[in-house]
Amino acid sequence: MRKWLMLCALLSIIILAAACAAPADSGSDTASSSDTAAADGETSEGAVLRLGINAADLSSLDPHFASGTQDRTVVSMVFNGLVRYSPGDAPNIEPDLATAIPEPEATDDGKQVWTFELRQGVMCHAGPETEAYELTADDVVYSLQKSANPDRSAFAGEYDGMTVEKVDDYTVSITMDTPLSPVLFLPKIADYAGGFIVCSQAIEAVGDEAFKTHPVGTGPFMFESYTPQDRVVLTANPDYFRGAPKLAGVEGRYMPDISSRELGLRAGELDVIHGLDEAQWVDAISGEEGLAVDVFGVGEVATIYFNIDAEPFDKPEVRKAIAYALNRDAFLALFGPGIADNVYSPVPAQFMDGGLTKDDVDALDLEYAYDPEMARELLAEAGLADGFSFPVVSSEMNAYRKVYEAMQAQLAEVGIDMQVDVVDHSSMHSLIRDDANPVVVYVAFRPNADVYLTRFFHSDSIVVTGAKPDTNFSHYAAIDDLIDSARAETDEAAQIELWKEAQVQILEDMVAYPLMYQNQIYARSDKVDYGHPLNAIMNLNPQITEMTTIGQ
Template identity: 65%
Template sequence: MSSTHSQVRAVLLTALLVVTSFASIGSSAAQGERPTLRLGVAAADLQTLDPHFASGTQDRTIVDMVFNGLVRYVPGNAPDIEADLATEIPEPTMEGTSQVWTFALREGVMCHPSASTEAYELTADDVVYSLEKSANVDRSAYAADYAGMTVAKVDDYTVTITMETPLSPALFLPKVANYSGGFIVCSQAVEALGDEAFKTAPVGTGPFMFSQYNPQNAVTLVANDDYFRGQPKLAGVEARYIADSTSLQLGLQARELDVIDGLNEAQWVDQINGEEGLIADIFGAAEVTFVNFNTTVEPLNNPQVRQAIAYALNRDDFVALSGEPVAAPVYSVVPSEFMDGGLTQEEAAAADVEYAYDVERAQQLMEEAGFADGFEMELITSELDSYRRVYEVMQESLGEIGIELQINVVDHATMHE
């Protein structure tokens, strides 16, 4: 959202948690065969595998393996970015008041075959098509991020991206990285399949190719042995959709699954790590919970009300939902653990933007703002526990200063709309 219409307060950082059974993965490899990874996904079904709409973990888990960006976050060191479909990260130039980034593409990168198209070499046409699709509000959930961007083909292996408003590399490169609208789709396949069919039959250039989708059951991927970074070490990935966390855990313990999405709970992590052959791997930062204030509507257009809300929210209460080390407090929307420029607690305090928990100060600000008796406010949240529980903590906390929250719980896809 535009900074003129919203303000934010960072509250909680949650790490990414996966659990692996090494005994089951190793059994196939020991026989000299490439194993197929059986991945348990904590969802009832996918929402969409069109990368320009994918927002839930159950979708991004798949699209990350199927698509590439011009650049990518370095595996295992996500704050760093390196070239991917591009041969290198260019230095921008200025043409008048506009900024121009010129990307040279790798030659010989192959688009996967699909039900309607043969495999073919990715070119600048696909890059232009993809980024224009990302900027189209009817074909992308991330169109706002691509406003003011013009993409042009120079030749088959060169594209230029012109920004009306110049951006630093830290702000520009994520737009063309392997995330959200930065994924490059194969234009011939999208046009042949149509946008709707593409949502359940994605075609990209990544290490794994789409093979099959069984609704409310599984997505099967197979290795792309022509992958430009080399043949994958896995024969494929079978992503099984299992919404119930107990069933996921039982499947792992029975060695019917190799990897599952773990529960974001410190106690659960300790339990799993106590079982032979299982490892709960915590890494991140994965997700940051923060509060957006729409400053164009009453009473959130009153800075004292926004400050009161910030003071009334205790970071420790949110961390307690998962427990450390699964969760930790943060002090800026982009946490210092993730990227340079994020604020530490000390830096936030020095800048007078920490808003350490102080319910008395919050009540005082509410009175000064003319809301001593509080007010009502309606919020919408996802049905997913990881979202809903945060809103419930907020509901209880703000109730202490007279703000009555009505929480409407909807399915995850509806929330993103």
């Protein structure tokens, strides 16, 4: 037994020593493997792009249920919308299945009508039970009605008050009960969430459940196969209306572990991977020969919400004290330069209209810049000079845990003891929707200011007690009028002013502390060319289109 143990000890020491040496070696390995790949002269056109997806498995490839990045990544290649965000350049919008973006018409009864002409000759992929067929107005009507049906869509709330009618085979009219400005209307029919157009015959033939693992659309890539917890395979759609893709297909591999994805990329077994939101990681990979890293928007915004119905956060002084105790720059440093940036209002001014910039909040004295002395004074004013303690739950995911742990240390400096209990990600989501946290950190991207404000600050959205409980963790009900009037305002400038006004109110009451946004990080072989710029992408992935190539 003793000899056996000694042998084990010796073996473990050797393994540890090898582990210590591994990073130095792996660099040279990568260089040589990429050299080999270059020498081999990989085929360019007709290559299959291998994509390392940061997830253990898909959740739904029915685009109207695809809410995770891993699913949005796949459905954005299979489906189109009536309009689309310009590839790599959201929020600019251009026609997709429609031939042009129409001007809305007002009706006598105060409604608004948008009439879309459809492209002709757009082909639905062949499905498991259906042949390829031409997409018509029937499919568009069917699809938007599906999006509005809460039993068949996760985004039904977005389609309240919308009536879709077929005018003829290539014309669709959409009537809005309440007129909307283009900035609020167009995202509903864009290539994002409920706006994706599904092929009605295919989904009717297989049923909703089967459609979740066998999507049929009109996009540049067609679904071929799915192996649970392993991969999803797409092939090029030769009849794509913008021209056949330059790639032969895309193979998405489900790999939740960053080390595995990174090794796959370094070894040349993957062409594109979801990276790590760390400046050091970005630098390390960028420094490798044959590899490149893209850091792009849209950024998911981390905001801290205070439940104003919970003691002691019902006192504005306490909420403001916490705001002053937090150091935005220290949070940014957690991710490193370039990966994250500050935001100064719940709607990120960097990505959409209606947000407040640093200059805006400076002018109004609403920046809440780091000032621990001020924090202590405010706590003393609230009768909490000795501090207080409160419990929160955090997800085990880095994007949350990092923020909670950094916040914990910063609040400790002013005498506030925040006890963090780490739970799994889905448990955190259900607990915070059950009011478990008096202070909630939430990281999310929403397509426009109206969605941000409605879902996080409208009284209908208050968690547990709201009319339509959503993500108003603050229990805030003071800006309903502003949100509603902004939504009904069709003059864009006036609408933006109303949104800004709403946010000034939020900051004055300090019901939410806007912290930062985090960019998307993807690494690739430098032979991969997406075929479009990478500024901001709604579906949070680099967007593989018919123009994407893998070069020589």
